[in-house]
Amino acid sequence: xxxxxxxxxxxxxxxxxxxxxxxxxxxxxxxxxxxxxxxxxxxxxxxxxxxxxxxxxxxxxxxxxxxxxxxxxxxxxxxxxxxxxxxxxxxxxxxxxxxxxxxxxxxxxxxxxxxxxxxxxxxxxxxxxxxxxxxxxxxxxxxxxxxxxxxxxxxxxxxxxxxxxxxxxxxxxxxxxxxxxxxxxxxxxxxxxxxxxxxxxxxxxxxxxxxxxxxxxxxxxxxxxxxxxxxxxxxxxxxxxxxxxxxxxxxxxxxxxxxxxxxxxxxxxxxxxxxxxxxxxxxxxxxxxxxxxxxxxxxxxxxxxxxxxxxxxxxxxxxxxxxxxxxxxxxxxxxxxxxxxxxxxxxxxxxxxxxxxxxxxxxxxxxxxxxxxxxxxxxxxxxxxxxxxxxxxxxxxxxxxxxxxxxxx
Numbered sequence: 497x498x499x500x501x502x503x504x505x506x507x508x509x510x511x512x513x514x515x516x517x518x519x520x521x522x523x524x525x526x527x528x529x530x531x532x533x534x535x536x537x538x539x540x541x542x543x544x545x546x547x548x549x550x551x552x553x554x555x556x557x558x559x560x561x562x563x564x565x566x567x568x569x570x571x572x573x574x575x576x577x578x579x580x581x582x583x584x585x586x587x588x589x590x591x592x593x594x595x596x597x598x599x600x601x602x603x604x605x606x607x608x609x610x611x612x613x614x615x616x617x618x619x620x621x622x623x624x625x626x627x628x629x630x631x632x633x634x635x636x637x638x639x640x641x642x643x644x645x646x647x648x649x650x651x652x653x654x655x656x657x658x659x660x661x662x663x664x665x666x667x668x669x670x671x672x673x674x675x676x677x678x679x680x681x682x683x684x685x686x687x688x689x690x691x692x693x694x695x696x697x698x699x700x701x702x703x704x705x706x707x708x709x710x711x712x713x714x715x716x717x718x719x720x721x722x723x724x725x726x727x728x729x730x731x732x733x734x735x736x737x738x739x740x741x742x743x744x745x746x747x748x749x750x751x752x753x754x755x756x757x758x759x760x761x762x763x764x765x766x767x768x769x770x771x772x773x774x775x776x777x778x779x780x781x782x783x784x785x786x787x788x789x790x791x792x793x794x795x796x797x798x799x800x801x802x803x804x805x806x807x808x809x810x811x812x813x814x815x816x817x818x819x820x821x822x823x824x825x826x827x828x829x830x831x832x833x834x835x836x837x838x839x840x841x842x843x844x845x846x847x848x849x850x851x852x853x854x855x856x857x858x859x860x861x862x863x864x865x866x867x868x869x870x871x872x873x874x875x876x877x878x879x880x881x882x883x884x885x886x887x888x889x890x891x892x893x894x895x896x897x898x899x900x901x902x903x904x905x
Contacts, residue, residue, distance in 0.1 A: 630680025724760035
């Protein structure tokens with residue numbers, strides 16, 4: 497049991513739910529591209545180009561001159577069940593403290609940036625090396641699928657036809673990759689405080705830090721409200737520190753907590769490929785609930801639903817959806833407006849139903865916590881007088897009862 501009394505499991509290194517979701521999406525929706533990349537892994541000429549670039553831009557550290565560095569790296573690789581030759585380099589250009597992995601199949605090429613080797617303790621340096629080696633673990637295991645995911649998203653974002661969702665997906669994948677690799681560092685270090693200290697030193701370049709103090713600082717941030725990652729390539733240090741602690745504690749809900757910190761609630765302008773799929777599913781559920789009454793499922797209305805989903809069935813809306821209210825909650829105004837406009841679309845789908853669809857939409861928007869915004873949009877788009885809209889809102893329950901009793905005009 498963890499310190500906060502929740503059930504705990506021993507940490508294991510596995511892909512996060514987002515990794516699995518984006519892999520499933522690409523395998524299904526981009527099957528041809530997936531097959532091509534899965535069949536065309538990094539070729540030897542590409543690997544040789546990476547090695548040559550390292551020779552030009554780094555100083556290769558010999559095992560004889562710094563044996564302790566190689567001993568630490570190989571010990572970390574052993575704990576990660578990674579059996580590959582390791583070469584370590586020092587970047588030639590001045591840079592902030594960091595490290596990176598240059599990908600070559602079957603080899604580990606780790607580049608140190610800035611005076612990181614002298615700033616970290618032996619344990620912290622090994623945690624940093626473990627973090628970089630964990631990238632290789634992610635790309636080598638699970639049939640190499642996550643290397644394919646990386647390659648496909650990289651290609652999509654470099655295409656001139658790239659969409660915002662491609663960039664959002666690549667960003668989220670990168671952030672989750674860092675969380676995965678931090679977990680690898682925890683497994684090697686055996687102590688989350690070592691990993692947190694390493695993260696703080698790398699981000700601040702301080703020589704002496706208190707990991708425990710920084711964890712309290714991170715918790716203080718979240719005690720004041722929700723916060724989600726805003727950076728492009730790496731989550732903020734306070735997010736990574738808290739994620740490390742949650743993982744080390746073996747929290748049952750760790751992946752959900754991490755997703756909340758990395759993604760937060762859906763934002764319409766920031767949807768990635770997986771997020772678009774989720775919102776499409778929510779849209780279908782929203783339509784299902786709205787069209788639950790038999791009187792609403794006229795030929796014209798169902799035809800309109802098929803503009804959203806070509807395979808839509810007129811019987812889909814017969815079941816209630818108790819979870820919909822929680823699932824559509826968002827602090828993103830455009831996302832909230834989107835749901836309201838979906839409801840409004842069906843208000844005018846069959847003019848012969850007169851004001852009954854508007855009564856149904858008002859009732860559902862109230863149940864979902866969207867009513868105030870829906871009223872504003874309906875008044876504007878339908879060009880209704882305020883008193884006219886207020887009357888329908890006031891009478892919506894009786895109107896819907898009349899519709900259920902088949903007393904439509």
